[in-house]
Amino acid sequence: MARFVGRENVRKRLAPLAGEPGRTTYAGGKARIETAGELIVVRPPFGLAHEGEYEVVQLDQLFEALAVDRVVAALLVRLGGYAVGVFDGERLVASKVGSRFVKGRHKKGGSSSGRFSRRRDEQARALIEEAAEVAVRVLEPWRERVEFVALGGDEPRQRVLERLPYDVYSAEVASDSD
Incomplete structure (x- = not known):
């Protein structure tokens, strides 16, 4: 076990x-x-x-x-919320969490289904952009020291990484989807 x-x-x-x-x-x-x-x-x-x-x-x-204490950046993103942090060894030394409303999926069809889908996509995009901005603010001071990046959450996390202005994840990446 x-x-x-x-x-x-x-x-x-x-x-x-x-x-x-x-x-x-x-x-x-x-x-x-x-x-x-x-x-x-x-x-x-x-x-x-x-x-x-x-x-x-x-x-x-x-x-x-x-x-050995490692400096690890953690990025957790899911629809509805995110968390960004930096661990120096076992201590959390920088972090920020946030949430943003993202409408749930809607199973019924009808004339409103397209509108709900568009609204949900807009909300998801706004969350991803906000998470990327926060990630830059939290991770930038640690940019030269981060050795590893740990990713978790739903699939939007990759879209957050793509929006970062630098290659923060050039370090070895440990992801819960591996």
Whole structure:
């Protein structure tokens, strides 16, 4: 079963195993730790550059990778709202959230369906433009320091990125749709 575990809890859980008999394999951005009674696979959020195999439980490289604070920009956009933030390590250092009314879909046809559809598209466009403007204001001061961008929300997020005046997402991108 895969689950997110904070870096301090990973350290607490694994530190007693360091140096114990077993096997540790670092490959593909993951650490695979095998002991007599269990198998644990840890994949840090930004991977592991180290590659190697050890005939004992060797955790130094894993703990070093987990200790590095990364600067991550987060952009969450869905019809009706958005959030932009910058994390320096585990601390949120800049953020802004906003919402804008976007009419829900309408299933019935009739003479008004085109008007409702146009109105919804206009509202969605306005939300996307507002989210892009806010993203620029929040992310610009961090432009040179952002290492990764995390995207989430509905499909409009790509349209927000296309409206940004610079390539903020030239860093490695982690998206919930991958």
